[in-house]
Amino acid sequence: MVDGIILKGIGGFYYVDIGNSVIECRARGLFREKEIEPLVGDKVSIRINKEDNRGYIEEIYPRKTMLNRPPIANVTQLIIVMSIDNPKINLWFLDKLIVAGHNSDLNIIICINKSDIDPIKSNEIVSMYKEIGYTTIRTSTKNHEGIDDLRDILRNHVSVLAGPSGVGKSSLINLINPSFKLKTGEISKKLLRGKHTTRHVELFKLDDQTYISDTPGFSSLYINDINPYELDTYFIDINNSSKKCKFSNCLHINEPGCNVLIDVKNGKINKSRYDNYILILNEIKNYRRF
Template sequence: MIKGKVIKNYNGYYYIDLDLPESLVECRRRGKLKQKILVGDEVEITVLDNHTGVIEQLLPRRNEIRRPGLANIDQMVVIMAAQSPAPNRFLVDKMLMTCEYAGIHPHLCLNKCDLDRTIAVAYRDFYESCGYKTLIVSAQTGEGMDELLSLLPHKMTAFAGPSGVGKSSLLSRILGRNDLTIGCVSSKIQRGRHTTRHSEIMKLDYKTYVVDTPGFSSLEFEHLDPKELFCLFPDMIPYFGNCRFSSCLHRTEPDCSVTRAVAEGKIKKERYETYCKVLTTILERKR
């Protein structure tokens, strides 16, 4: 059997990269293999005639995201636009939380900086103060692309963001391709039209992959234990554990080290508000 990586899953066919020249093999899964296979999974296959094959075994995953189904991601670039559509801080926070929950290293990328540099700089300064590397780029002018490209070698990097933020335009520049579908933003609702329908891994060179995702269809955390939520905010973790009560949820409890840090400006108020908003949904769901 030969080890490979699932590059694409389409209509029950899995396209496997063996990391060799002309090595993409179209496979079906062995009938006895019951586990769900995700894009990014490492598998063992038997190669048949006509460069087809059968997936025999699914190898252990380092991490996974359920929607969209992705596995073994080294890092994720969360893309927002400086304008058209305007960035949404709550959505940014939830996407970063999704990365933290899955154990995937996130970066934030503000595209379309040519449309509103002031907003792009404000978001960069905010999230870098929270510990996240934040890039200011423009797929239109090429600004910041060298810095973005420097993050990619020898990693599998997923690009994710809401529709209309220029994800496909950025990937077109990175890949040197013009066949990726690029959508536009509705002037009426200021949201983009979805142009990516399936997660697909594209290979840049040896051990370097980028993943075009159709966007997160689920960014909910109601299944978490309330105490697990705090771990998804790395900028808040240093203030955890010094509260009067071990059961403190860091809302209205007295002598809370977290609310004290917020009042002192050590924790960003907006990040704390995201924490409280998500915590409320978790507590309401568990009633």
């Protein structure tokens, strides 16, 4: 028996990295009976058949974390990738991904890519999120800005890259390790958005402790299990300010003595952050009504 990690699963076969090679495995029927499905990222124990060098997954070790969309186990870090332009940066989606990352207990990194297109605006966004307290980097696959920083950030983590189609996720991974040769796509000239070039979930190994996944789209995120009264704790800035709200169950909509509303007015909290908080709050509340 050897331990390994599942890098990808296709048509009932699982490709398990055991350190010096990748073994094609099937899962034991036992898992199907128990309705356990091996996931990309699972740490597993496999038995290798000497004749054909194929294997069977015998055991799945307990998962530290589990994402549903994309389905990956043991992820520790979420790298949220947005391009400053082409496609245009979407702060609502960025804030929503931050909430989703917190909700899955992941370390969160904000990566503003394509900084070559508009360095000044990239700086503004990076400064804004840094000031709030997030780890933020500026990258470009054209002039290689920030690529070494990104490499440092990835080290000793299992990271997923998430963000809209066409922002440059696959291009970034290819720069980190050119041997991967991931397919990248052109931006549609008419729609100015990506064409969902990456279509399956796969983990890439950078070294024994470092893995990265290039996720398809990542457009539907699970945030609906969040308690509306706890949503403010997923926004560093709003959470800090809310400690001075008059009521402890303040949702910061229009309650008397709401300190968050005061801080939005005096500019301590960025208006776009507050607006996105309200949008996400309404989304969660609507979901709960059904």
